[in-house]
Amino acid sequence: MSPAGHPLSPTSSLPPLRSLTTLKGEQIFSALDNLQQLYCPVSLSRAVKSQLEHGKLHDDVLAQPVDSGYVSEDDTDIEHIDSEYDLDELRADVFERNFAIRWLTALIASAEELPLGDEDEREQAVDKASFILASFTKLTDEDDEEDAGITREFSFKLALSPDEGSLRSRESDIPQKVSIDVRLNDAPQTTTDHTDVGLQSWGASIVFSELLCASPERFGFSREALGSSPRIIELGAGTGLVSLVLDKAMPHLGMPDATLIATDYHPAVLENLQSNVRLSRARVETCPLDWSAPILEGPLNLSADVLVATDVIYAHEHAVWLRDCATRLLAPKGVFWLLMTIRPNGRFEAVIDSVEAAFRGSHPKAPDGRYLAILSMEGVEKRRGVGRGDESGYKLFRIGWA
Template sequence: MTSKMSHTQPPSLFLPSLRNLAAISPSDVSRGITYLRSLYTPRIRGSKILGRITPDGSTISWPSSSPEDLDALVGDEFERGYSIRWLTYLAHNATQIQASAEEIAVIIDSAAAVLANCGGPASAGVLIRTIVFPASGIEVTLQDIPLDNGMASVGAQTWGGAFVLAEMIATHPEEFQLHKKSQSTLRVLELGSGTGLVGITVAKIANHLDLPTRVVCTDAYPPALHNLATNISANFDNISGTLSVESLALDWSIMANKPLTALFPPPLDIAFDIILGADIIYEAEHALWIRKVLTRFLRRNGLFHLLVPLRPTHAAESGTIEMVFIADGQGPEILSKETILCAPEKPSEEEIVYAYYRIGWQ
């Protein structure tokens, strides 16, 4: 997975000169801002896949989507400084551009946002990410909003696990039932959607393949749900008649305590073919709640695709997955497990490891 950027020229060569702003078109200015956003939007830790280790122990390599020269360019202090000066001048002098007041306001806001990105994650407020999956050509635009001191805002950030699962889906859609036309609509539920990257990716691929699909992205926290709805709207201004994408509040703890005979309004009135979850188990109770949710909402021939980071700090919580999803005849169970290896932020650090489970009924 890569940020969208079709150029690897350094900013000092790519960006238009601002000496005569009145002679520069708004589109050229916007192109420069987009270019810098793709360079300097903070990277997501643990999102660069190196390979997959299958259940039989064999390793499948993964094509690199982040050229080394691009990484070097991002780390070039001269180019970063040049970009900061370019954006600063633009933000202060944009009124000289021959454009409408609305266009100028957008340019100023965009330049200010990218300027914050240039200072790194600690400086950035709202982030706009444009992500392209090279294998499929699918493009997703996401908004991340700043974290506050509570758990409610965690879902408004894009985490590495969501990047990894989304790239797996985009690279091998056939492994996620996104390859054959059916008379019935494919029903997809995402748990703990956060910014919606995984669900939006599925919907974009289904739309590209002209597969009748309904995608329901869910979260429990209001800040995340509001941001999720914003991201869905940003990516689907023109949806085909065979595709439906929506956001919905879903609290696993409440759902787990309802009787199996309880009825729910659409879109939860019918079971789902595919359920997805990335980086959603970080409390001891989560696996228990999620299994009860699956027992209610996963079709008998459906699959739950779960990706979790193997963090030393949450070893006990992630360990509950294999304790809960067992072959006891009481609900869905683990059908297979793979290990996903991702590159660390620094060469001196250890690889980041995820466990990928396929869970279903036997």
Template sequence: MQSTIRPISSLPPLRQLSSHTLDSIQQALAGLRSLYFPPAPPRLVLHRRHAIPALIHDKSAPDSGYASAEGEEDDDEVEEAEVSQKLIGHEDIDVLRSDPFEREFAVKWLTGLIVRSGTWIAEAPEEECRGDTFEERSRVLDDAASLLSSFAGDAEPEPALTRDFSFPRAGKGGPVRVQLNDGALLTTDHTSVGLQSWASSIILAERICWEPGAFNFDSFDRPGVRILELGAGTGLLSIVASKFLPSAEIIATDYHPNVLANLRSNVSTNLTGRDQSQISVHTLDWSNPPTEDPFFEGSFDMVLAADVVYHPDHAQWIKSCVQRYLRRGAGGESPRPVFWFIIPLRSTGRHEGMSATVEQVFSTFDSTIDSSSNTQMEELVIRRKDEIARRNGVGRADEGSYVLFQIGWR
């Protein structure tokens, strides 16, 4: 039985193609075919008296989160990874198969293999070595081309999905209810992932609803307060914030046109009548934030973001935006301007270690420096960091836990 592998972490690096044997390339192709185009399961016939009870299987993919932004560089070279046969269990196959980043990497790898195959085929051993011949390598190339064609013919988008959330409150009052449309991902554009609700935003929304005072929502419930959400995606955090802060002005931002259209639709679904004007939806390019947009003029008392770092540059772009838009203020001021930022800790795949870039660009608050300094320094610092365990049924397979940062001025 062919074992299934993760494309990003297991496919042989193409820069070293000449060093890979026929067997290693065959295994890689077999692994991709097993993952994306598995054979139909054999028909099982059971005698009535020996029938096996059916097992409950939840086919829904766990939630996850990558907020949309600019696409990756269009290098001819596929991003390399260490050659390791990282096998996965049956419970993760559905999640892996539906991951747009893994799929995109697999397609790029196959394309790169075909482009570079001429040299690899020509370097076949002159004397047959364990079946490794010019003819066999040519057949492997044909297999790769066939597999790539299968991807092209399998690019049907998944249907949109309406999701109903009910977040409990610790105090009086019923649960906070939110209905969101998770749009179908665009198979040709990975930046459209903001069309779906991912785990980080769900976890932060849940914590806000359970204990809004821990996020100073009680102090911010007054006219004139402005809130900005970066990489809003489906708008969950902005909509939840509006439930607790009816007097606040909320600006929900994202980049991809389809994401923005879906975001506006979700705001309309959850806010009725004049309440809809509380949340306005706008385009925001983190790498080039607007300087003359009336909706971004002035400053914001609170900034929210969930799982918006999946490229080494993103943390720095986010910091630049927060520096530009978060209201200045520290010391004994109450409420203190704050940036709430949650990000998953991923241990495998393309986004492994992205969480570390946050702490590389935001320094950690040191009370001894603040108390001993005679000069007020205006710098964004991490004032608090909480790690949140992953729960069953929420989050991608590569998300081990989550980190919630409280960031502000010192």
């Protein structure tokens, strides 16, 4: 325990990463409590207040005492703590903060292997770790927009066909690979509601980007299939990872004049998305889009050759809204790629089933009488170290006109 209830530094208190799967439950929660006490003693009370106002407070959160970060509010205790420790200095220590971020990220990624009592306890640990991790994404310098949130760097290997590769590649008939590097910011979620989850880069967007780069032709991303200037729209773009990857990949695939449009509904998500587009100097247009009442004005007034969405459904009605919106957006020969996350437990366990239900139920029809349907689907394995611990894998849907 920390002296006099004072939080310890991450480097001196967190168990080694290699021992995570052998720890006892109380050790894991003790470490999380220490980090929460250190990095978000005030944020928790604000979150509790916000959730109370929205009526979305979980029983496990309500049962936790709101801690100011000190064992007592007595002036003598505070004087003693301030004389021995400098909490502000510790919280501002970049090395300690990065150490904590790596530890929390590893814990979330390996949540399935944690020796906890049941799924509820495991979900509680993941949620708590995610809450603390989000606290690091606060703006450290309000005058520097690029310093907002956690800056993340992604790198994918884009496989080019012999026709798109170099002369040496064509001669050897071995696909050339080009590095696609993307840098973006994950911003702090404003609440624990699902509507602003797009402030974070989730596992599905990373996995889809990897699959796309590994085999562009599998997804029809070739000049032969799409022409030199296709229109591609990402639905529920979140941080914009997939759109930013496509922006860098399309010139290498012979489509330098492709139009890329990244859309989202939540204002805070859209603001962070626009910031990431500027950060990457990408040629990606951004605009708001409400699936339940889409306003298809420029740049959404023209049909899309390709629609893309990753892990965008968090309630059953979302799948119906998504289907109806896609029906109005997709070109007659277009294709809609949807990668959904499989969560076998927790409050989002059944939402993936709503996709199949929506696309085989009653359909709105295009002017020519056709409707959107699932043409194929396949399972995709979870990547180690990618995504949250409550994710067991993914399901890839190819959706088109029937």
